[in-house]
C-alpha cells in the first residue's frame with residue numbers, strides 16, 4: 001500500500017508552466033519553484049529545500065495531526081462528497097435506492113440533538129446480551145455476535161485469498177483483541193508511551209463510569225481489562241515479526257485448530273459467524289491462540305464481560321453521543337496530537353466511506369472522473385513496466401534463470417485504473433434516518449456477510465479493495481495486480497494536462513505507479529509467483545543476494561531518528577522503502593525517454609532533472625505533529641514523509657548530478673553505503 005494517511009498527487013494554487021511555453025516576462029508561478037525553501041540547501045536537507053516554503057506558509061490546522069498536499073486533495077474530495085450527500089437529502093429518492101441510503105445516512109449522522117438525547121441506549125440490546133452471559137459458552141456466542149458487528153475482541157479473523165492457492169478463499173485467524181494500536185504500547189518505557197498508557201487507562205475508567213459503575217467498581221474493571229489485554233499483548237508478535245508470509249501461514253483443519261485452542265468450540269463459533277462449511281483455517285500466529293486459550297478459562301467471566309462491554313462502546317464511540325466521542329477523543333489525542341476534533345461532517349463522510357464507499361464512488365466518478373487522465377496513467381503503467389524489464393535484464397547480481405521468472409511475473413501484473421467495472425450491490429443493506437449507530441452496525445454486518453460469503457466460491461479478481469474516491473493505491477500479491485483509484489489522480493484547482501512531464505513522472509510515475517509495481521518484488525512481494533501463489537521461484541544464491549541488498553536499506557532507515565528517541569524500524573519498513581527506491585528509479589528511467597527530458601528546458605528556473613526529484617518530493621509535502629510521528633514509527637510500515645524523500649534520493653546518482661551534491665554535504669552518502677536492489 002502506498003500510504004496510510006493521505007497524500008500524493010498535486011495540488012495547486014499556482015499554475016505550472018507548460019513545457020516549451022516558458023515565458024520569461026511572466027512572473028514565476030511555477031508550483032515547484034513556489035514551494036521551495038531557498039534558505040535551505042538541497043545538499044543539506046533536500047526535503048526542507050523542496051517543501052519547506054509551502055510548509056512554513058501552511059501551519060497544521062488544530063483539528064489535524066499533520067498537514068500536506070494530500071490533505072488539500074482530500075479537502076477537495078470531501079467537498080465533492082458533501083454536495084453529493086446534501087443533494088441526496090433533498091432528492092426524495094425511491095426507498096432502497098443508493099441516493100435514499102446516502103441521504104438518510106447523512107441525516108442520521110448530522111442530527112446531534114437526537115444523538116445526544118439517546119446517549120448509549122441504542123446499544124442497549126448488545127449490552128443486555130453481554131450482561132446475561134453466564135459461562136464460557138455464552139461468552140463465545142456473544143463474542144461471535146459482536147465480531148459480526150465489527151467489534152474488535154479476542155482475536156482477528158477475516159476471509160482472504162489462500163496465500164499458497166490464490167484461486168481459493170480462506171478463513172484466516174490472526175492475533176488481535178487489543179485496545180491500543182499494538183503490543184508495544186503495553187511495554188515500552190519511554191515517557192511518551194507512558195503518557196499514552198495513562199490516557200488509555202483513563203479512557204477505560206471513564207467508559208466503565210459511563211456504563212453506570214461507581215468509582216470503585218469502574219477502577220476495578222478498568223484495571224482488570226487492562227491486565228487481560230496485557231496478557232494478550234505479551235503473546236503477540238512485534239510489527240517486524242509479522243513480515244514473513246511463511247511464518248504467518250499455518251494451515252490446519254478444524255480438528256487441529258480445536259487442539260490448538262480447545263476452550264473455544266470452533267464448530268459453534270464458526271457457525272455463529274455465518275460459516276456454513278469449513279475444511280481448514282490459516283492461523284497467523286499459533287502461539288497467540290495458545291495464550292488466548294489459557295485466558296479464556298483462567299480469566300473470570302466477569303472480567304471478560306467487562307472486556308466486551310468496553311470494546312463494544314469503544315468500537316461505536318464515534319457514532320454515539322458527544323460523551324462517548326469526547327472520552328475516546330481525549331485518549332486518541334495522545335496518538336495523533338490533534339488539538340481539537342475534526343469537523344463532524346468530515347467524520348461522517350469517513351464513516352460513510354467505510355459503510356458503503358463504492359455506492360458513493362459510483363456517483364463520484366460519474367461526475368468527476370476524466371477519461372483523458374485515465375489514459376495518461378494507463379500508458380504510464382506500461383512505460384514503468386518497460387523500464388522495469390530493462391532493469392531486470394541488466395541486473396548484475398541475478399542469475400538468468402531467476403531473471404526469466406521475474407520477467408514473467410512482471411509481464412503478468414494486471415492494472416486497475418480509476419474505478420471497478422463491476423460495482424458492489426448494496427441493495428440488501430438497510431439504511432434509515434436513525435439511530436446513526438444502528439446504520440453503522442447494519443453496514444458492518446453487511447460487510448461481514450459480504451466477505452464471509454466468499455468462502456468456498458471462486459476468487460473474484462475484478463474486485464477492488466479501495467473505493468474510486470480513495471487517495472491511495474495498492475499492490476495485491478495474491479492477484480499480482482496494482483490498483484490505482486481515481487482519487488489518487490485528483491488534482492484540485494489544476495488540470496491534469498497542465499502538469500509538466502518532469503513533475504508528473506516524479507510524483508505519479510515514481511511515487512505511485514513505480515512504487516506499487518516494485519511491491520511485487522519487495523521482501524514480501526517477491527515471495528509470490530506470477531499467479532499470486534506463495535512459492536519460492538528464487539535460486540538460493542539470488543535470494544541471498546537480494547536479502548544482503550535489502551540489509552542495506554534496513555540499516556540506512558534504521559539510522560533515521562524522526563522524533564524523541566524513536567528510530568525508524570528499518571526491518572518493518574523495508575518493503576515500503578524498497579518500493580520507494582524502486583519507484584523512483586523506474587520513474588526516472590521512463591522519464592528519460594520523454595521529449596521533455598531530452599529537450600531539457602528549464603521551467604521555473606529548474607532543470608528537468610531537478611523537477612523530477614522535486615516532483616517526487618511534492619508527493620510527500622507534508623508536516624506532522626510529534627504525537628503522530630511517534631505513532632507512525634511504532635505502528636506503520638511506512639516511514640514518515642521526510643525520510644521517504646531524503647532516504648531514497650541519496651542512493652541515486654542522478655540526484656547528486658541534479659543538485660551538485662559533494663562529499664562533506666549532509667545529503668552525501670558514500671558509494672559503499674548506497675543501496676542498489678532493482
Ligand SMILES: [Zn+2]
Pocket residue numbers: 001002003515519576579
Ligand atoms: Zn507501498
